[in-house]
Amino acid sequence: LDSIQNPMGGALKITYESDDYAYVQDRQAMNMMQIVGITKRPVTEDVRSVGHIGNLYTGDSVNRYLYFDNPQGSYITREALQRMISGISNLYFSALVSVTNSEHSENPKFTRVSGFIPTNFDLLHDIGYGEGENRGRFWIKIPIVKIGSDPEINNVPEYSYVSSRGTKPQYRHPYTQAAFQQIMSSYPKLIKPEEESTIDREQTLSVEGIAKALSRFSTSFAEILDGGVFNYLQSQKRCEQMKFYDSYVRLNNPFGKKLGGGSRVKSIVFHDHWGEMQLIPDKDQNFFYGLEYQYEDNHQSTGVAAYEPMIGKDENPFTLPVNYVVQRKLAIDINNYQVEPLGSMFFPSPQIIYSKVIQKNIPRPGVKKHATGFTLKEFYTAKDFPTITNKTAKYAIPKTVVVPLQFYNRSENTVTTTQGFTIEINDMHGKLKSSKEFDEYGNQIISEEYIYQTDANGKLDNYVNTINPSNGSVERRIMGLNYDLMVDASHHYTKFDNGGLQFNINFATYGVPIGITTPLPTITEALTEYRGLTFTKLIQRNGILKENRVTKFGQVTNGINEAFDAASGNVVVSSSSNDFDDRYYTVTLPAYWAYKEMGFESQNYRLTFPSISVSNSSFRFSN
Numbered sequence: 001l002d003s004i005q006n007p008m009g010g011a012l013k014i015t016y017e018s019d020d021y022a023y024v025q026d027r028q029a030m031n032m033m034q035i036v037g038i039t040k041r042p043v044t045e046d047v048r049s050v051g052h053i054g055n056l057y058t059g060d061s062v063n064r065y066l067y068f069d070n071p072q073g074s075y076i077t078r079e080a081l082q083r084m085i086s087g088i089s090n091l092y093f094s095a096l097v098s099v100t101n102s103e104h105s106e107n108p109k110f111t112r113v114s115g116f117i118p119t120n121f122d123l124l125h126d127i128g129y130g131e132g133e134n135r136g137r138f139w140i141k142i143p144i145v146k147i148g149s150d151p152e153i154n155n156v157p158e159y160s161y162v163s164s165r166g167t168k169p170q171y172r173h174p175y176t177q178a179a180f181q182q183i184m185s186s187y188p189k190l191i192k193p194e195e196e197s198t199i200d201r202e203q204t205l206s207v208e209g210i211a212k213a214l215s216r217f218s219t220s221f222a223e224i225l226d227g228g229v230f231n232y233l234q235s236q237k238r239c240e241q242m243k244f245y246d247s248y249v250r251l252n253n254p255f256g257k258k259l260g261g262g263s264r265v266k267s268i269v270f271h272d273h274w275g276e277m278q279l280i281p282d283k284d285q286n287f288f289y290g291l292e293y294q295y296e297d298n299h300q301s302t303g304v305a306a307y308e309p310m311i312g313k314d315e316n317p318f319t320l321p322v323n324y325v326v327q328r329k330l331a332i333d334i335n336n337y338q339v340e341p342l343g344s345m346f347f348p349s350p351q352i353i354y355s356k357v358i359q360k361n362i363p364r365p366g367v368k369k370h371a372t373g374f375t376l377k378e379f380y381t382a383k384d385f386p387t388i389t390n391k392t393a394k395y396a397i398p399k400t401v402v403v404p405l406q407f408y409n410r411s412e413n414t415v416t417t418t419q420g421f422t423i424e425i426n427d428m429h430g431k432l433k434s435s436k437e438f439d440e441y442g443n444q445i446i447s448e449e450y451i452y453q454t455d456a457n458g459k460l461d462n463y464v465n466t467i468n469p470s471n472g473s474v475e476r477r478i479m480g481l482n483y484d485l486m487v488d489a490s491h492h493y494t495k496f497d498n499g500g501l502q503f504n505i506n507f508a509t510y511g512v513p514i515g516i517t518t519p520l521p522t523i524t525e526a527l528t529e530y531r532g533l534t535f536t537k538l539i540q541r542n543g544i545l546k547e548n549r550v551t552k553f554g555q556v557t558n559g560i561n562e563a564f565d566a567a568s569g570n571v572v573v574s575s576s577s578n579d580f581d582d583r584y585y586t587v588t589l590p591a592y593w594a595y596k597e598m599g600f601e602s603q604n605y606r607l608t609f610p611s612i613s614v615s616n617s618s619f620r621f622s623n
Contacts, residue, residue, distance in 0.1 A: 009273040013290075017266040020295075021303030021352050022256035025386035027317040028087065029258040029305070032248040035095070037067035042139060044132025052244040056097070056173040057234075062165075063173065067130060067139045071254055080254035081138060082123040088252065090116040090320055091142065095247035097179040099190050101237050110243055111187075114314075115178040116321040116337065117143055118161050126163075140249070145172040147230075158333055172234065179239035180230045185334055191229060228332055250315060256300030260352050267292040269362065294358040302356040304381035306348040306429050318344070341389055343423040346538050353381045353430045373440050378433040380452070380543075385460060388424040395419065407521055414529040424539040426460055428452070431543060446552045453546040460541050466566035467573070469593040479569055480542035488534040496526040555579055565590050567600060 004012040022029055037047025038054040040063045047054075047067045056063060070076055094114040101108070119142070121127070130137035143161040147170040165171055183190050233239065268291050275285030295302055308316040321337035328334070341347065360374040394417060401412035436447040455461040466477045502520040507513050549558040556577075563573040568590065575585045592599040613620045 009277050011271045011273065013269045013271065015266045015269070016263040019260040019262045019264045019303060019352050020257045020301045021260055021305045022253070022258070022301045023304045023381075023383045024308055024317050025304070025306065025382040028083075029253045029256075030250050030315050030317050031071070031253050031258065032094070032315055033068045033071075033251050035066050035242070035244050035247045035249060036069055036137065037134075037244070038063045038242065039065045039067070039139075041065060042128065042131065044134065046133040047130075047137070049244075053241050054244060055240055056176050056242055057240060060171070062144050062171050064142050064144055065139050066142060066249060067134060067137050068249075068251075070136050070138060073136070076138070076254055081127055081129070083256075084251040084254045085119075085121040085127050085140060086123060086252060088119055088121060091119045092116050092250040092314065092319065093175065093248065094314060095175055096243040097175055097239050098241040099179065099183060099187070099239060101240075108241065110241075111179075111182070113175060113179045113182055113239075115174070117174045119143060120163070122163075140251075142174065145174055145177045146170075147172060158335075170231075172230075175242060176234070176239045177230075180233050181335055183233065183239070184229055184332065185336070191233065230332060248314075258301075260303065260305065262352065264295065264354075265293055267362065288362075290362040292360055292362050294360070295354050295356075297356050302354045303352045304355060304383045304429075306351045306353070306382045307387075309350050310344065318347075341387075342391065342421055343389060343536060343538075346423045346425065347387055348382070348425060348429065351429065353379055355379055355381050355383065355433075373438045373442075373445070376434075376436045376438065378436075380428045380431045380433050382429045384458075385426050385428040385543075387426075388422075388459075390422045392420040408523045410525040412527045414527070414531075416531045418533040418535075420535040420537070422537045422539060424541060426541045426543065428460070428543045444551070447550070449547075449549040449551075450545060451547040451549060452543040460543055462541060462544060464544060465563040467563050468566070469590075474563060475566070477566055479564060479566070480544055482540040482542075484538040484540075486536045486538070488532075488536070490530065490532040490534075492528075492530040494526075494528040496524070498524040567592075 001014055003014065006012070024030075037049070038056065039047055040061055042065060054063070092114070093116075094112065096110040097113045098108045099111050121140075126141045128139055129135075130139060141163075143163050144165065145159050146162045148158050148160075159172075159177065161174070269288050270290055271286065271288045273286055275282040278285065307318075313319050318341045320340045322340055322342075323335070323337045326334035326336070355378060357377045357379075358374055359377065361372045396415055396417040398415045399412065400414075401410065403410040431452075432450055434447060434449040437445045439445055453461045453464070462478050462481045463476055464479045466475050466479070467473070468475055500522045502522060504518045504520055506516045506518070508516065545561060547558055547560050549556065557579065559574060559576040561571045561574050562585075564570065565572050570590065571588065572590070573585060573587055575583050577583050609621060611621075
């Protein structure tokens with residue numbers, strides 16, 4: 001809606017602007033920042049390289065300083081700079097990393113590698129301004145990977161993230177470590193791509209075939225000497241480079257203003273066109289009136305997003321890792337993660353609500369005295385009452401049986417597991433918190449506040465006083481709380497049986513050759529079974545208005561909801577105060593307390609009568 005034309009000639013004009021927000025629920029809004037350079041230490045030379053490709057490591061040297069252009073191409077204060085890394089405990093990255101040796105390939109192949117780096121940023125030393133030719137940029141210093149002394153033995157951690165480098169242990173770039181893990185778990189053919197391309201499955205015995213086999217054996221032996229797959233990949237200079245143009249790191253929004261993609265009303269102006277309605281039109285008599293709206297507080301948006309869309313969730317601050325390790329004895333462990341939030345399908349839809357909105361009259365040109373004040377409206381948001389998730393510890397009963405006999409080989413691998421999850425949502429996002437009127441000097445004239453019932457921790461409290469209509473007693477009961485329980489049961493069963501018979505013939509010479517035949521049976525059995533039970537509880541919590549407080553010229557009066565009807569949730573007893581702090585009580589009795597026939601239909605839901613006698617168009621109950 002852009003404008004409304006009045007039949008008398010006036011017009012209403014509405015102006016919009018892009019909406020923005022500073023928080024997603026109770027977490028700072030984040031942005032994926034494009035990497036423009038990478039170095040070993042802060043430098044003054046231009047970090048942009050030819051082809052927009054940089055080295056993650058060179059030999060034993062790890063390049064851990066990542067450069068970015070300043071957001072919006074403007075200067076940012078030290079406070080805004082530190083805000084970008086403040087509170088980040090898992091640094092998310094998504095980068096294009098080479099998976100082939102760049103020296104031996106004219107067109108090295110790049111693949112998307114993403115992951116999380118555990119961090120504990122030092123606000124003074126782990127972020128800074130670019131200098132020299134890098135003015136207009138900033139850098140961050142990320143942790144590096146420290147390789148364990150015995151990476152393939154499970155009595156020590158295979159690797160850890162450290163902020164400072166020592167002398168003896170081996171170190172690796174986090175992007176390289178993630179790329180190695182991805183190659184081993186998802187693309188094992190890339191470990192030795194040149195061998196995969198030369199293997200002939202149908203080749204016959206020949207000198208050339210024997211030479212190729214010996215070559216493959218030598219490279220496999222080299223892998224063992226290097227100390228495992230990861231060390232072999234690094235010795236071959238794999239996952240050494242990164243493309244900048246499509247590589248990003250997720251940081252906090254520095255300005256507290258992230259565009260939301262929607263729009264909001266900036267101003268509403270009414271043009272009376274009074275001069276044009278005169279007998280002799282005079283445009284100087286045209287006048288306009290209107291309102292303008294402000295959505296900022298201390299130069300930061302007051303917008304709060306209930307959630308961010310699932311598409312493009314890389315920027316969503318709720319996207320965090322749940323790490324797990326698959327341990328393998330005498331082999332490199334598989335380190336992977338699942339992405340939070342668990343149960344994201346139950347989270348609220350993306351919607352921006354502003355915690356503070358200031359409504360002011362559009363100032364008149366030349367008017368310096370007797371200006372009007374402004375109205376401040378405050379709203380509850382998902383920042384005050386975020387979605388709460390929780391989970392129980394996973395309970396698992398594994399069973400592994402192995403019988404490795406020559407004639408009978410049996411393996412049995414089964415597990416039974418169960419776990420529970422809870423997701424708690426509420427309806428507070430967008431409810432009015434207060435409305436306040438101020439004069440032109442900023443002095444408060446009148447305010448009205450809406451206070452909802454909370455516990456000592458600031459969470460919604462749904463225990464209220466209810467009145468039992470049968471005896472008038474006051475009981476403490478839960479109201480405005482809905483539960484849904486979903487159970488998922490999974491069962492996967494795989495069984496493999498194989499049998500055979502081998503013959504062994506021994507020859508002995510007793511004058512004449514005599515053959516002795518010995519049958520050898522072979523039986524192979526494999527059983528894999530998974531049984532899982534998952535409980536998901538969805539809790540919908542509705543806010544309960546406790547008090548309505550009005551302040552007028554310093555005098556405070558309030559109304560309190562004292563007791564409720566347990567069946568309908570309506571207020572039965574309320575109290576209010578006057579200017580002399582006297583309290584008045586109001587009692588509203590539901591009609592069904594006195595007349596049962598006016599009760600709820602739910603009391604007769606699925607009511608059945610076992611026997612009814614019908615005679616002469618009338619019926620009679622047996623009792």
